[in-house]
Amino acid sequence: xxxxxxxxxxxxxxxxxxxxxxxxxxxxxxxxxxxxxxxxxxxxxxxxxxxxxxxxxxxxxxxxxxxxxxxxxxxxxxxxxxxxxxxxxxxxxxxxxxxxxxxxxxxxxxxxxxxxxxxxxxxxxxxxxxxxxxxxxxxxxxxxxxxxxxxxxxxxxxxxxxxxxxxxxxxxxxxxxxxxxxxxxxxxxxxxxxxxxxxxxxxxxxxxxxxxxxxxxxxxxxxxxxxxxxxxxxxxxxxxxxxxxxxxxxxxxxxxxxxxxxxxxxxxxxxxxxxxxxxxxxxxxxxxxxxxxxxxxxxxxxxxxxxxxxxxxxxxxxxxxxxxxxxxxxxxxxxxxxxxxxxxxxxxxxxxxxxxxxxxxxxxxxxxxxxxxxxxxxxxxxxxxxxxxxxx
Numbered sequence: 001x002x003x004x005x006x007x008x009x010x011x012x013x014x015x016x017x018x019x020x021x022x023x024x025x026x027x028x029x030x031x032x033x034x035x036x037x038x039x040x041x042x043x044x045x046x047x048x049x050x051x052x053x054x055x056x057x058x059x060x061x062x063x064x065x066x067x068x069x070x071x072x073x074x075x076x077x078x079x080x081x082x083x084x085x086x087x088x089x090x091x092x093x094x095x096x097x098x099x100x101x102x103x104x105x106x107x108x109x110x111x112x113x114x115x116x117x118x119x120x121x122x123x124x125x126x127x128x129x130x131x132x133x134x135x136x137x138x139x140x141x142x143x144x145x146x147x148x149x150x151x152x153x154x155x156x157x158x159x160x161x162x163x164x165x166x167x168x169x170x171x172x173x174x175x176x177x178x179x180x181x182x183x184x185x186x187x188x189x190x191x192x193x194x195x196x197x198x199x200x201x202x203x204x205x206x207x208x209x210x211x212x213x214x215x216x217x218x219x220x221x222x223x224x225x226x227x228x229x230x231x232x233x234x235x236x237x238x239x240x241x242x243x244x245x246x247x248x249x250x251x252x253x254x255x256x257x258x259x260x261x262x263x264x265x266x267x268x269x270x271x272x273x274x275x276x277x278x279x280x281x282x283x284x285x286x287x288x289x290x291x292x293x294x295x296x297x298x299x300x301x302x303x304x305x306x307x308x309x310x311x312x313x314x315x316x317x318x319x320x321x322x323x324x325x326x327x328x329x330x331x332x333x334x335x336x337x338x339x340x341x342x343x344x345x346x347x348x349x350x351x352x353x354x355x356x357x358x359x360x361x362x363x364x365x366x367x368x369x370x371x372x373x374x375x376x377x378x379x380x381x382x383x384x385x386x387x388x389x390x391x392x
Contacts, residue, residue: 075196075197113352113353115198115201115202115205116201116204116205116208116353118205119201119202119205119206119209120205120208120209120212124213124321124322124323124324125209125212125213125216125323126213126216126217126228126282126321126323126341126345126347126376127212127213127216127347128321129280129282129319129321129341129342130216130341130342130344130345130346130347130376131341131342131343131345131346131347131379132346132347132349133346133347133348133349134348134349134350134351135175135348135349135350136350137175138174138175138373139172139173139174139175139348139375140172140173140175140346140348140375141170141171141172141173142170142171142172142173142346142379143168143169143170143171144168144169144170144171144379144380145167145168145169146167146168146169146241146380146382169241171346171377171378171379173225173346173348173375173376173377173379174375175348175349175350175373175374175375176223176224176225176373176374176375177223177371177372177373178208178211178212178224178371178372178373178374179369179370179371179372180203180204180207180208180211180369180370181367181368181369181370182200182203182204182207182367182368182370183362183365183366183367183368184196184199184365184366184368185364185365185366186359186364186365186366187364189366200355200368204353204355204368204370208370208372212225212374213323213324213325214227214325215227215376216228216325216345216347216376217229217323217325217326218230218325219376221377225347225374225375225376225377226376226377226378227376228244228337228344228345228378228384229327229334229337229386231243231244231378231381232244233245233246233334233386233388234246235248235392236270236385239382241381241382242381243381244378244381244384244385244386245270245385245386246334246385246386246387246388247263247266247267247270247385247386247387247388248263248387248388248389248390248391248392249263249387249388249389249390250263250391250392251389251390251391252331252332252389252390252391253329253330253331253332253333253389253390254329254389255290255294255389259297260294261294261295261296261302263387264291264294264302264315264316264336264387265316267336267338267385267386267387268316268318268338270385271338271339271340271383271385272382275339275340275343275344275382275383276340277340278340278342278343279318279338279339279340280318280319280320280321280338280339280340280341281315281318281319281320281321281336281337281338282320282321282323282326282336282337282338282341283320283321283322283323283326283335283336283337284322284323284324284325284326284327284328284335285322285324286328286329287326287328287329287335287336288303288313288320288322290329291303291315291336292313292315302315302316303315303320318338329389330389331389331390332388332389332390333388333389334386334387334388334389335387335389336386336387337384337385337386337387338384338385338386338387339383339384339385340380340383340384341383341384343379343380343383344378344379344380344381344382344383344384345376345377345378345379345384346376346377346379347374347375347376348374348375348376349372349373349374349375350372350373350374352372352373353370353371353372354370354371354372355368355369355370356368356369356370356371357369
């Protein structure tokens with residue numbers, strides 16, 4: 001063993017030599033540990049690179065190269081429950097807008113979700129004219145300034161008295177679960193030539209559209225949106241916040257036999273001018289058939305069809321929304337509504353749609369349980385007026 005010596009040439013004591021040997025041994029172990037950790041880090045980076053290449057985030061434009069992997073994965077899930085492709089998508093949930101819930105359900109792929117939303121928007125529903133907001137919470141609060149500040153007049157020397165303040169009303173709109181459960185036979189799902197994705201989107205969209213439309217008009221708020229017709233209705237002369245004002249036609253279950261169009265005119269001008277500028281009529285097809293025959297005192301029809309494709313018909317210059325869930329003309333019914341529904345009715349919804357595949361409950365069929373969270377309620381009671389088919 002080589003003898004350790006100091007700078008003066010004298011031998012280093014044995015204790016110091018042992019300490020130096022221990023230090024060198026520990027340093028060698030430290031170098032080995034650092035090398036091992038660097039190697040592990042390099043392996044993780046390499047694995048991450050492979051996943052990034054395999055599950056790269058799609059381009060913003062929905063090109064054929066981007067759509068095909070999504071559709072193939074979703075189609076495989078619908079046909080036979082193969083969720084390997086969807087699990088791959090979930091790894092990049094932020095980019096593909098997919099997620100997995102606790103029960104194993106999946107958000108539908110972007111193309112199917114867009115198809116459903118497009119049908120909901122284009123169908124004859126209050127959604128076309130109402131205020132629609134997307135939220136991530138379980139409810140949506142609307143703050144409404146329903147009052148006005150006071151004012152006064154005076155001279156330079158007049159003492160200024162305190163005036164009234166505006167009133168803020170808070171309306172909370174809870175979100176409820178809307179669901180549909182279409183089914184298909186396994187043999188049909190196995191048919192590769194069949195557009196499974198389009199069929200599923202169409203069935204879900206049709207069910208959701210009909211359920212929503214009915215709830216926005218007459219829903220009672222029990223596990224569903226509160227329709228505007230579910231609120232208290234009072235004669236417009238006695239209107240107060242929290243109720244909807246109505247104008248009577250002057251005849252039980254019909255328009256008045258003399259000057260029937262006067263009721264339509266009265267309904268329009270019962271609405272304040274600020275709301276009237278954005279007013280829309282809402283009625284069903286049967287009521288529209290009766291109204292479009294009406295003429296004014298000069299023999300001109302009050303009703304005019306849209307001049308361009310997709311443009312709504314107009315009554316007294318205001319657009320008409322045909323909502324089949326509105327009641328028919330009858331004794332005491334409120335068959336026509338007029339108002340600024342963008343101010344008067346708010347629809348709140350979560351942006352995600354979920355689909356659960358169930359191949360066991362209805363053999364040999366496969367059930368697809370789809371859910372959506374949506375709510376709705378009147379947000380400004382002064383913005384909507386009703387026409388009541390009654391004497392008063």
